[in-house]
Amino acid sequence: MPVRLRNALFAAIFASSLPVHAALDLQAPVPIGSQVKVGKLANGLTYYIQRNGKPAHRVELRLVVKAGSVLEDDDQQGLAHMVEHLAFNGSTHFKKQELVSYLQSIGVKFGADLNAFTSFDETVYMLPVPTDSKENIDTAFTVLEDWAHGVTLKDEDIDKERPIVLEEARVHKNAQERAFKALLPQQFNGSRYARRLPIGQEETIRHARPEALRRFYRDWYRPNLMALVVVGDIDPAEAESLIKAHFSSLTNPAQERPRTYAAIAARTTDDAFVFADNDIPANSLNLYYPVRSEADPGTYGSFRTKTVDKLFSVLLNMRLVQRTQQENPPFIGAWGGEMQLMGRNKQFLLGAQLGAGGAKPALAALQEEQQRIRQSGFTTAELERSRKVVLKTYEQAYNQRGTTDSAQYATEYLQHFLIGGTIPGIEAEYRLVQDILPTIGVADVNAAAAKAFPADAAKLIAFVGETRSAPAPTVPQLLAEAASAATGKATFANRDEQVLGSRLMDRPAKPGVIVAETRDQRLGLTRLTLSNGVKVILKPSNFRKDQVLLGAQRYGGRTLFDASDVLGAKFAGAAVRSMGIKNYRPFDLQKILAGRNADVFAGINRYTDDIAGGSGSDPDDLETMFQMVSLRFAGARRDETMYKNFIDNVTEATRAAAATPEGRFEDAITDALYAGHAYEERTPTSREIARISLDRTLAMDGQRFASAKGLTFVIVGDFEIDAIKPLVGAYLGTLPVTDVATDYRDVGLRPSRGVVRKTLAAGKDPKSVVALTFSGPADWSPAEALRMDALKEVLNLRVNSVLREKLGLIYGGQFNASLQRIPYQHYEIATRLTTGPDNIEQLTTALFAEIDKLRADGSSQAELDKVKANWRQGYRQWQQENTYWLQNLQASLLDGTDPARLLTILDEVDKLTVADVRRTAQRFLDKENYVEVVLTPEAAPHTSATGQP
Structure with a gap:
């Protein structure tokens, strides 16, 4: 709906508002909508069911229990959370690890999909399940039923889970957690909430009697404190039938403990x-x-x-x-x-x-x-x-x-x-x-x-x-x-209201024209060439209503500048944004654009110039987005006050971050990888930031964004091609296209060769982090990138099954991997794993043992099948997302590959073998060439917290 029509409707509503409001009974309940079925079983269990097709072939299941850490007895502090852990490690129908393994086999990834959390007043289990087969759905409801009343809580399972829960506690140990724990008694004014953090007491986790966990589960996991939420691509009648079949037999304790809520006392003085x-x-x-x-x-x-x-x-x-x-x-x-x-x-x-x-x-x-x-x-x-x-x-x-996610x-x-x-x-x-x-x-x-x-x-x-x-x-x-x-007696009047226009700019009087147009029916693309040479790819979709995404990239980037200018080029996009657009300061823009959905950002990346934007599908939203693109190429707004504020903010943020253990650790990894190369990107110092010049920043930004030469704009989302063409011609077709460099520069930034090991002592907490990076030259191809991704996913399965579940050395962690074509063909596989300072050697030994196994034998067929199943589920969902298409179409333009591969990639996935994983591991997990940086704690803490006596 155009803004003028929407405003007219708004005015009409306002004119008739008194009768409408007078007719509204404010004491009456708002009815539950017909989109959801809400019911309650005889035992008190509540359920919500909604049919929803986004994403297709998937249902989101939740088991919600109105019981959390605030209900713990003194000998149970941390056990509400531990019960949640143990729900995945043994129940009536699933032995330890059988549940996770089964769900992985149907494409559900542990952590990313399958998960749970415990808070002060509730525990929530999350289970997204593919609905391709009736077996999947039936099994999923069996899982929910087991969580509700069939968790076995065996002594050996409890003892095995203790170190994992303690490692989870370790992950969160940092200065922010110390501050949170110190503040909570003050914020909650002595309430029980301040004494019942969900993570609990470490001594209790280490030594609690198994009966204490069983008592919590027995007391609080009962149907009249539970709800089932079922949303997704499922027949509501079938879902209701399954709920009744699986949960009607649950009973409440004969003598229920009262479910009360802790009070927070009123504060009497500041x-x-x-x-x-x-x-x-x-x-x-x-x-x-x-x-x-x-x-x-x-x-x-x-x-x-x-x-x-x-x-x-x-x-x-x-x-x-x-x-x-x-x-x-x-x-x-x-x-x-x-x-x-x-x-x-x-x-x-x-x-x-x-x-x-x-x-x-x-x-x-x-x-x-x-x-x-x-x-x-x-x-x-x-x-x-x-x-x-x-x-x-x-x-x-x-x-x-109609396109809102079930979750x-x-x-x-x-x-x-x-x-x-x-x-x-x-x-x-x-x-x-x-x-x-x-x-x-x-x-x-x-x-x-x-x-x-x-x-x-x-x-x-x-x-x-x-x-x-x-x-x-x-x-x-x-x-x-x-x-x-x-x-104080000061008087504070409201600030004067500046009258501003309702548009950023007028539409150009002489728009550009489309000089060439082709259709790609297979991919649903329309390719345009405009009179100024700018190219556009349009992909209309109904994946997400009222969403339009825009992106453009070309080679260039900040390595085109001297090393002394790189920092200014890195911050140029954000600095320009901080000063506003045209004659408008940022707050002026907020006023003008109130009620509109549009934004654009342009920045100088390492090897590319990037433009990213988005809007709603309303014609005025769309036009505002195109206007912002046009104005970005018309030159930056110069505002010394706003620039100074920006630089002051960057200085403060980087100064503080660089001194934290995490910031120092990331810089240590960068230095170990690149040995202080002039173009390596580590946290800048305050002195380096102070040397950034406003005029030089504007000059570099103008050098890259005064011309749209070499750009192809990709636009994906909820629009009609015939309706968007006039906007494309008016704004993108009139962008300047003066000469500008459209290639990247290789400045010789290369990772260290051989084995490099470093240790950094930083931080007060008993926490260590092992950062491991394999990198080096590699022949780039889409097929090789797919094989590397498969290796990465198998590595992550091993991280969970061996380092977490078998050895209890970590709570979580994963490898990331990439294969890059520029500025030279190279790869990187890296991880950061948090563990105890005393476990560093055991962790690295176990990790390299798994790497040796992958190099010698590859993955198991079961592991590879789990990776493929997850990819199939993910691919089906990703193909219905505008972001997926935008990113992959842009990547295909930069890499010079055929985007039609997006339609057949599952054929390549099906052909992957165990031998492929083995050969990929042998190529890229080179034990003679990696960087290992370990963070260890400092010796003595120096923290102070004070409150009002």
């Missing part, structure tokens, strides 16, 4: 919290306002209240963004909004990522914006923009209703089971929002602000950050600054 740790990657300041326990009754009134809150959130965040674009901004970024905490608890959070000025200016600015809202409220113009933004969100969801619907229903709310379906919800939005006035959003941060509310002010650049604020300082702002 508190402050400071956590200083030099491993923290960024400094932040958060203001936590009173926790509210509010049930969502699912009425029209509660729906309207949530809509008001969405408008308020949009308005507030627009104002905070505006503060980042002033001269010497008080923070790098800021945000505000209501968080859904555990149970029915909600909390308003106002936060900021701090810049070089630290906490003081950020705290003052956050409180100033609150005071401005309390004193002057929001304006009508602001509210109108926020209405457009919120309405656009619902409009997109409505337009995409998204499944998440919506599990949330409905856990916290309530409304599920009327997007058709009814969109109509309801159209009726409600015009009835919401400035007074409503001002009231929402008053509810979110009352002037007299006791709040928690929390600083988390490092002290390398400046001392951390103290608790008394934070409290004094907050009190001073709260009692």
Whole structure:
């Protein structure tokens, strides 16, 4: 729908809003939509069933249990999570590892597809299953039934899983986790939630009696605390029949333990919290306002209240963004909004990522914006923009209703089971929002602000950050600054509203023309050549309604510049974006584009110049995207204030990140691979960033993006060819095509040869990471890349089955692999595996033992069959995604390959053999040529956390 027509409709709705609103009974419940069947068995188990065809031949299954770590007894801390682990390791119908192996054999990948999680109040099991055969579906419901009441929890399985759970805990050990654990008792004000983290206590995990796990499972895994969610390509009647057959016999305990929810006490005075740790990657300041326990009754009134809150959130965040674009901004970024905490608890959070000025200016600015809202409220113009933004969100969801992924619907229903709310379906919800939005006035959003941060509310002010650049604020300082702002007499009026146009530009008076056009019926492509020489490939699709993707690449990139310019070229695209478009600062653009869905980014990659964009299918969205492309080639907007803010932000972010153990480790890997080559890309220093010149940055960006010569634009998505052609001609056909280099430059960047081993001591936690990289020259071909991918997937099966399940040395990890054609034909296979410092040698020995086996014997046939099954499932889904087609069409243009291979690649997959995997392992897993870098912890910690006494 064009913007002018949509605005007319909006005005018409607004004109008739009073009668509509008067007829709406705010106390009445919003009916559950006809798209989903919601039922309840006699034993109390709830179920949700929806037929959905995206993706085809697949159903998303969820088992939701209203039981998590907050229900653990003292001797069970961490066992709710451990029970979830053990659900995959032995049950009534599946012995240990049989379940995972079976699901892998039908194309379900462990971790990526098959997964689960445990939180404070719930445990959720996720099982996506191909629906090609009735056996798959029947077995899947047997799996769900076993999880619900058939997990065996044998002593030997429990003992085998303990080290894996401890390794999962190890993966998350870092400064952020230390800060989170220190903050939680303050944020939750002494609630039980602060004493029942899902990961639990390590001593309990190591030594808990098996009976303690069985007691948790027996007490809380019961049908009246469970829901089944079934969404996908399945007959609802069949799904309901399977639910009843598998779950009607489940019973609740004769003497049920009461399922209660932990309370979070109200704060009576302002508190402050400071956590200083030099491993923290960024400094932040958060203001936590009173926790509210509010049930969502699912009425029209509660729906309207949530809509008001969405408008308020949009308005507030627009104002905070505006503060980042002033001269010497008080923070790098800021945000505000209501968080859904555990149970029915909600909390308003106002936060900021701090810049070089630290906490003081950020705290003052956050409180100033609150005071401005309390004193002057929001304006009508602001509210109108926020209405457009919120309405656009619902409009997109409505337009995409037939192509929305089943997993998204499944998440919506599990949330409905856990916290309530409304599920009327997007058709009814969109109509309801159209009726409600015009009835919401400035007074409503001002009231929402008053509810979110009352002037007299006791709040928690929390600083988390490092002290390398400046001392951390103290608790008394934070409290004094907050009190001073709260009692100040300053008056804060709303800022003047600048009148802006509704379009970025006029359509060119003399558009380009299409001089050649061909059709590829097999791939569904239309290829155009425009009068300026720019080429375009169009692929209309119905894969994802209201989505259009655009991309263009050509050889070039930042290695065309001298080494001293590479950093500026790397940041050029982001720097240009930070300054806006044409005569518009970024915040001006936000105003102009409110209610539209369009964006474009252009950047200089290492060996390519890249353009990426996207929009909705609305003609005005589409035209806005093309206008942004056109304006990007018309030259960058020069704004010294915005550029300085950008550079300050980059400096702060990289300075902090480079000092973290993770940042230092990545730089150590880069140095080990490339031995300090002038063009290697490691974290820049503040001094290097300071040398980046605005004028030089603009010159390099202009050198690459003042001309569209050599570009082929690929456009994929929900559009009609005849409707998009005028836009293509008007905007892409008028792009400048002056002479520009369209080839890459080989600067001699090559990985180290031979065996290179390095160790880095960084970080305080008992955690080590082993990074292993095999790389070198290789003959490039699509067939060889496929064989390498097969080797990578087999390696990942071994990582899980041997390093995790058999030896308990890791929680998770995987290899990545690539075969590249430029700037020379080469490959890389790499992994990063987290383990205990005492297990490094055992881990590397076991990993190389598996590499030796692959080199000697290849994979087993069963392993290769699992890889093929997963690829078949994935390929069927990927072929129905715009992103897949865009990426592969662009790759075929750069590599000079036939894109028709996308239609026959499964034939190549079917021909892969065990011998192929063996030969590929022998070629690429060269034990005489690899780089190994190991991260080990430093000796002594130096962390401090303080709170208000």
